[in-house]
Amino acid sequence: MIDPSADRAVFRQLADLLREQILSGALAPGQALPSETRLTQDYGVSRNTVRQAVAILRGEGLVTTDRPGGTRVRERPERVVIEIDSGTVEARMPTAEERRELDVPEGVPVLLVERDGRTEIYAGDRTVLRVSPGRGN
Amino acid sequence: MIDPSADRAVFRQLADLLREQILSGALAPGQALPSETRLTQDYGVSRNTVRQAVAILRGEGLVTTDRPGGTRVRERPERVVIEIDSGTVEARMPTAEERRELDVPEGVPVLLVERDGRTEIYAGDRTVLRVSPGRGN
DNA sequence: AGAGATTTGTCCGTATGTATT
DNA sequence: GAATACATACGGACAAATCTC
Numbered sequence: 001m002i003d004p005s006a007d008r009a010v011f012r013q014l015a016d017l018l019r020e021q022i023l024s025g026a027l028a029p030g031q032a033l034p035s036e037t038r039l040t041q042d043y044g045v046s047r048n049t050v051r052q053a054v055a056i057l058r059g060e061g062l063v064t065t066d067r068p069g070g071t072r073v074r075e076r077p078e079r080v081v082i083e084i085d086s087g088t089v090e091a092r093m094p095t096a097e098e099r100r101e102l103d104v105p106e107g108v109p110v111l112l113v114e115r116d117g118r119t120e121i122y123a124g125d126r127t128v129l130r131v132s133p134g135r136g137n
Numbered sequence: 138m139i140d141p142s143a144d145r146a147v148f149r150q151l152a153d154l155l156r157e158q159i160l161s162g163a164l165a166p167g168q169a170l171p172s173e174t175r176l177t178q179d180y181g182v183s184r185n186t187v188r189q190a191v192a193i194l195r196g197e198g199l200v201t202t203d204r205p206g207g208t209r210v211r212e213r214p215e216r217v218v219i220e221i222d223s224g225t226v227e228a229r230m231p232t233a234e235e236r237r238e239l240d241v242p243e244g245v246p247v248l249l250v251e252r253d254g255r256t257e258i259y260a261g262d263r264t265v266l267r268v269s270p271g272r273g274n
Numbered sequence: 275a276g277a278g279a280t281t282t283g284t285c286c287g288t289a290t291g292t293a294t295t
Numbered sequence: 296g297a298a299t300a301c302a303t304a305c306g307g308a309c310a311a312a313t314c315t316c
Contacts, residue, residue, distance in 0.1 A: 061230045068281035091228035091246045091261035093198045109228045109246030124228035205300040
């Protein structure tokens with residue numbers, strides 16, 4: 001499965017393997033990944049390497065981990081639709097503080113909507129913006 | 138500066154310190170951060186701890202690091218304005234493949250714009266969506 | 275209550291590889 | 296070649312949170 005002599009770093013290879021299982025559904029949303037210790041044994045790598053691999057998936061928003069529950073495949077949250085008919089939209093990663101306020105895990109960007117002189121911030125994993133045709137102006 | 142006995146992890150404290158310097162402009166866009174070895178000496182922590190701190194800032198899109206040039210404060214790229222008058226907009230982190238194709242570094246989300254049955258993908262650090270009032274419908 | 279097991283978090287040290295200057 | 300700087304990988308140790316018995 002993993003080739004230590006390959007060009008691609010071991011922890012990236014492991015992340016690739018786990019990502020495949022998540023995207024294919026072999027690891028379903030809500031399901032727990034094997035523990036770090038278990039992955040260590042299964043793939044014959046050190047725990048630090050396992051942690052690097054899992055960190056990649058966290059950064060991609062594919063999994064969340066809470067202590068000491070473990071790491072689980074993220075479930076796609078319900079989307080809230082926000083209607084927009086004017087303004088600008090940008091996306092970026094939240095600061096740690098914004099993450100707390102919006103209650104979003106790592107690997108989730110935010111949407112910044114500026115309209116009427118105010119900037120609103122929305123959690124990227126719970127929001128879809130619907131651009132409505134301007135109502136007759 | 139850093140209190141190893143504090144509640145907050147040392148690498149998070151270091152990330153906080155560096156983030157302050159970036160946001161305050163003490164570390165200007167394009168400017169290089171001190172090398173990992175240097176930070177190790179300045180703050181009396183191990184190199185692994187320094188790397189964890191820098192990884193946080195990368196994840197927030199504040200810095201990029203290329204090997205072996207070092208880590209630099211990201212410059213805000215020119216924004217391309219995309220006009221939109223209908224459709225939906227979402228944001229998420231790109232896969233590694235999408236990152237390559239769009240040529241965006243870590244810590245940069247993508248904007249997904251669906252309109253006319255097609256989904257377009259834009260780099261979050263180079264794109265601002267302008268929602269135009271529907272042109273007289 | 276308490277003890278113990280499990281799991282992730284944090285931190286350190288060391289070694290080696292790779293790319294650039 | 297040498298020096299520098301980041302990347303990868305291993306190992307160990309202890310802490311903190313949660314669950315089970």
